[in-house]
Amino acid sequence: MKPPKVLQEPVYPYEFAIPENAVDENGHVNNVNYVQWMQDAAVRHYEAMGGRQVTIDIGATWVVRSHTVEYLRPAFAGERIRVLTWVANMRRVRSLRRYHFIRMEDEQLLVRGETDWVFIDIINGSPRAIPPEVANLFTLVPDETK
DSSP, rough: OOOOOTSSSSOEEEEOOOOOOOOOOTSSSOOHHHHHHHHHHHHHHHHHHTTOOOOHHHHHEEEEEEEEEEOOOOOOTTTEEEEEEEEEEOOOOOOEEEEEEEEEETEEEEEEEEEEEEEEETTTTEEEEEEHHTHHHHTOOOOOOO
16 A cells, blocks of 8 residues: 555644654664554544544543554654554444654655554443544545555
């Protein structure tokens, strides 16, 4: 699957420099950092779309069901990274979000990932149908054919 273009409306870019504390004894970014950065990108995107207030107002939130991460190339301290994230689908109570980590210096795809999110009721913790006011915040970016 090719990464979507940054200028595509439904794709949210998040850029940062890799901090020294993200590097492990092997001299490159430790894999656990990518999961945190995936969550950071998802939260920033959701907040930018106005989703945070909507979910607060209706008494709901998102929780992670699973993460999948594929490491393609190493990244190092000080490198500038662009994370592209987008929503691939929305089902009754779940939504799949994808991520691409790109080194800005050479535009190399470093990591691909996805998170399966579940929409839940904050009172009882049960999955809850994603209402239109949440689903309509995003234009879905379905998987491209290889």
